[in-house]
Amino acid sequence: MKQPTQTRIIIAGFGGQGIVLIGNLIARGALIEGKNVTGMVAYGAEMRGGTAYATVVVSEDEIACPFVEKPDTAIVLNRPSMDKFEPAVQPGGLILVNTSLVQRDLKRMDISTIFVAATEIAQELGNLKVANLAALGAFIQHSGLLQPQSIQQAAEDLFSSKNPKLLPLNLAALKAGMHQSRFMEAVGLTGR
Amino acid sequence: MTEKILLKGNELLVEAAIEAGCRFYAGYPITPQNEVPEMMSWRMPQAGGVFIQAESEIAAINMIFGASAAGARCMTSSSSPGISLKQEGISYIAAAELPCVIVNMQRGGPGLGNIRAAQGDYFQAVKGGGHGDYHLIVLVPATLGELYDLTMHAFDYADYYRNPVMILGDGILGQMAEPVEKRPYKPILNLPPKEFVLDGCKSRPPRVIKTLYLHPADSLVRHNLHLQEKYAQIQRELCLYEEYETDDAEVVVSAYGITGRVAKGAVKAARKEGLKAGLIRPLCVWPFPAQPYQRAAQKARHFLVVEMSHGQFIEDVKLAMDCKRPTSFLGKGGGWYPMEEEILEQIRRLAGTKRKPAAKKIGKR
Numbered sequence: 001m002k003q004p005t006q007t008r009i010i011i012a013g014f015g016g017q018g019i020v021l022i023g024n025l026i027a028r029g030a031l032i033e034g035k036n037v038t039g040m041v042a043y044g045a046e047m048r049g050g051t052a053y054a055t056v057v058v059s060e061d062e063i064a065c066p067f068v069e070k071p072d073t074a075i076v077l078n079r080p081s082m083d084k085f086e087p088a089v090q091p092g093g094l095i096l097v098n099t100s101l102v103q104r105d106l107k108r109m110d111i112s113t114i115f116v117a118a119t120e121i122a123q124e125l126g127n128l129k130v131a132n133l134a135a136l137g138a139f140i141q142h143s144g145l146l147q148p149q150s151i152q153q154a155a156e157d158l159f160s161s162k163n164p165k166l167l168p169l170n171l172a173a174l175k176a177g178m179h180q181s182r183f184m185e186a187v188g189l190t191g192r
Numbered sequence: 193m194t195e196k197i198l199l200k201g202n203e204l205l206v207e208a209a210i211e212a213g214c215r216f217y218a219g220y221p222i223t224p225q226n227e228v229p230e231m232m233s234w235r236m237p238q239a240g241g242v243f244i245q246a247e248s249e250i251a252a253i254n255m256i257f258g259a260s261a262a263g264a265r266c267m268t269s270s271s272s273p274g275i276s277l278k279q280e281g282i283s284y285i286a287a288a289e290l291p292c293v294i295v296n297m298q299r300g301g302p303g304l305g306n307i308r309a310a311q312g313d314y315f316q317a318v319k320g321g322g323h324g325d326y327h328l329i330v331l332v333p334a335t336l337g338e339l340y341d342l343t344m345h346a347f348d349y350a351d352y353y354r355n356p357v358m359i360l361g362d363g364i365l366g367q368m369a370e371p372v373e374k375r376p377y378k379p380i381l382n383l384p385p386k387e388f389v390l391d392g393c394k395s396r397p398p399r400v401i402k403t404l405y406l407h408p409a410d411s412l413v414r415h416n417l418h419l420q421e422k423y424a425q426i427q428r429e430l431c432l433y434e435e436y437e438t439d440d441a442e443v444v445v446s447a448y449g450i451t452g453r454v455a456k457g458a459v460k461a462a463r464k465e466g467l468k469a470g471l472i473r474p475l476c477v478w479p480f481p482a483q484p485y486q487r488a489a490q491k492a493r494h495f496l497v498v499e500m501s502h503g504q505f506i507e508d509v510k511l512a513m514d515c516k517r518p519t520s521f522l523g524k525g526g527g528w529y530p531m532e533e534e535i536l537e538q539i540r541r542l543a544g545t546k547r548k549p550a551a552k553k554i555g556k557r
Contacts, residue, residue, distance in 0.1 A: 024369075031198055031371045039198075039369040043224055044307055064457020065532050066368045066450070 005060045007145055008068045010085055012053035013077030013098070018132030022075060023054035025136060028154035029146040030058045038066040051080055058145060075139055077101065077118065077131065092186060096139050098131065109187050114142045116181035122173060130173035137177025148178065196371040201361065202227035204336050204372060205295060206235055208343035209267050211377045214293070215241030216266035218255040220248055220274060223307045224363035225297035228269045249274040253281030253294075260290035261401050263389035265347050269295035271363070272313050273304055275321075282356060283322030287403040289388070289419075291350035293343070294328070295359045297366035300527040308527025309363030311449060314504035317360045318478045325416055327423050329357040329430065330478040334453040336370040338475065344377050352381040353426055354388070360477070362500065364450045364529075432475035435484050437463060441470025443542045444488045446509050447498040448474050451523075451530055455498050458535035467543045477508065485512035492517055494542045498530050499523040 011022045020041050030037040041054045055068040074085040077098040089095055091110045100119030116138035122131035133155070140151050152171065159167040199207065202225055209217070217236055219229040229245060236243035242259075246252035252268045259266040270278065275296045285292060298313050300306040317330045329349050333339040339361065346357040390399060405412035436456060438444060443462075447455040452473035462469035470492070472484045489495075495517050497506040502525050510519055522530065522538050 027369060028198055031196060037198075037371060040364070040367055043363075043367055062456075063370075063453075064460070065454045066364060066370070067529050067531075069531060 006063070007058045007073060008071050009056045009058070009073045009075065010053055010068055010071040010088070011056070011075040012051065012081035012085055015050045015052040016048040017052070017077050018129060019052045019054050019077070022132050022136050023056050025151055025154045025158065026056050026058070026146070028158065029150040032150045032153055033146060035060060036063050038063050040066060051084075053081065073143065075135060077135060079104070094143060096135060098135055100131070112186045113184045114138050114181055115184070116177055118177060121176045121180055125169060125173055125176065127169060130170055133170045133173035134177030137174040138181035141178040141181060142183040195374050197374050198369055198371050199336075200227055200367060200369050201336055201339055202297065202366040203231050204340055205269070205343055205359075205366075206231040208340045209293070209347070210235055210239045210241070212265065212344040212347045213377065214265045214267050214347060215239065216256075216259040216264040217241070217268065218244040218246045218252040218259070219268050219270065220246050220252050222271045222274045224299055224309070224366050225269050225271045225295070227366070228295065249277035250281060253278040253285070256292045256294075257281060257285050257288070257290060260285065260292045261288070261388075261390050263386055263391055265351070267293040267295065269297070271297045271299045272301050272310070275313065275316070279316075279322040282328070283324050283326060284403045285356045286322070286326035286328065287324065288401050289354040290356070290401070291347075291354055292356050293346045293350055293359065294356060295361065298360065298362040300525065306527055307363065309365075309450065309500065309529070310525055310527055311362060311451065311500040312504070312525045313360065314477070314499070314501060317358050318480075318508070326419065327355075327426075327478055329353065329355055329426060329476065330360050331357065331432075331476050332360050332448040332452075332474060333365065334449050334473065336365075336368070336372050339365060340372050340375070342475065345380055348379050348381045348383065349430070351383050351386070353422060355422070355426070360449070362450055427479040430476060430479050431481045431483065433481040433484055434471070434473040434475065436471040436473070438470035438472060438484065438488045438492075440468055440491065441488065442468040442491070442493045443496060443539050444470045444472060444492040444494075445496045445498065445535065445539065446472045446485075448477060448505060451498050451500055454530050454532055455535055457532040458539060461532060461536050462539045462543070465540070467539060469539050469543065477505065480508045480512060482512040485509060489513035489516040495519040496535075496538055496542060497521050497523070498535055500528060500530065501525045
């Protein structure tokens with residue numbers, strides 16, 4: 001995929017699915033590659049099981065606007081997020097769908113799609129909590145936004161300072177997500 | 193490459209304050225600035241300083257009064273409703289000429305409002321807030337890099353002028369993360385010795401810090417005149433702003449804080465379309481940087497002010513250029529965020545208007 005100079009991302013799912021961690025790792029990966037980045041987490045009466053979302057802007061240039069209303073990319077880990085953010089994605093954009101929890105077809109044909117059964121991958125690895133890293137792996141594999149080694153480095157930095165024991169499992173989920181995912185080009189665009 | 197750290201604004205504020213030698217913090221929790229007291233609670237003891245979760249905002253600001261009188265570099269933080277509670281203490285601190293830093297990560301108001309970012313406390317910060325004739329130095333960072341630098345500078349301005357300094361941020365500035373180059377603190381001013389500090393008067397004459405002036409009858413008049421002289425000095429010396437593409441600008445956009453950085457994006461986009469747009473973005477709103485506005489008003493046809501409120505900062509923009517040019521307004525309070533495209537649309541509209549049009553109000557004021 002051709003990379004625009006600025007990519008605006010929304011990551012959404014249930015509170016507790018590790019939405020914030022995905023955003024954090026993308027931001028740290030961008031920082032490692034020397035790109036400009038801003039990140040924000042929706043704050044308010046958030047709770048485990050409620051909806052949660054984070055936004056990240058990655059850019060070669062100075063970032064003017066840190067909030068994301070019309071994302072280029074949406075990473076959706078559950079059904080309510082799919083319903084909310086699929087219509088918001090810019091034409092020609094990208095959506096990543098966690099097929100384990102989103103069992104409906106896409107309504108948009110003008111955006112590319114990454115399919116990954118993130119929750120099932122996490123289940124196979126023995127810990128549901130790493131579904132987020134599986135989704136992130138799939139995103140990195142197909143979006144071309146950041147190098148896989150940057151995200152791996154970001155994960156190593158973050159986990160080694162917080163909880164090194166969890167690093168191998170998370171890296172395994174990242175790899176599994178990269179390999180067990182599919183990419184589908186947008187079909188509704190002219191000239192394709 | 194120097195080390196870049198990725199932190200939320202609220203956390204970065206803590207790092208900058210501690211780096212600048214802040215060793216006393218008192219605060220009370222309120223969204224969206226909760227990360228400040230949370231992080232202070234463990235970073236301050238690490239740095240050998242004092243963290244106190246006060247029983248209220250009012251207690252916290254009065255603890256700052258005491259800590260400053262005792263000579264500590266000190267800070268408190270809150271968000272809009274909490275800052276309202278602090279106003280009595282802020283007026284006392286201004287009267288006693290005690291240096292300190294007060295942070296307001298603004299949220300929606302009036303009343304308890306909501307927890308989205310807003311810029312509705314401009315008047316409170318710049319025009320008074322508490323009672324009496326006093327001024328705070330009010331800094332308005334737009335990026336986390338600026339937040340880091342201005343927080344460190346804030347302690348210097350406070351000590352140099354013996355005046356409370358407010359950092360007027362908003363919920364987004366506090367909640368967003370952005371990489372910042374870590375820099376060691378270096379004073380930007382030659383700081384005078386703190387000859388007011390109450391540290392025991394053995395072998396020196398006693399000192400008094402007070403805010404009550406009853407005798408002689410004219411003592412408060414003289415104290416006020418002294419304060420006004422100091423404010424005039426600050427106005428002469430402190431002028432912080434960013435000017436972008438204003439040289440030949442026909443439409444000059446002005447905004448501060450988060451709104452300022454979005455406005456800059458809109459001005460850049462307008463330039464790409466060949467529109468003669470420019471930006472004046474203050475980094476300090478008291479004292480207000482009038483010079484760039486006066487310069488721009490000589491050539492510009494129209495000004496556009498953008499705020500996350502119903503029009504407070506716009507009054508200072510108009511005053512700065514003596515209402516020489518028509519000034520349009522785009523803004524809403526209560527948690528509305530400006531988008532680049534919206535601002536760009538207004539620039540397009542204004543760039544298309546003929547010379548000296550009647551000023552139109554866009555948002556409801």
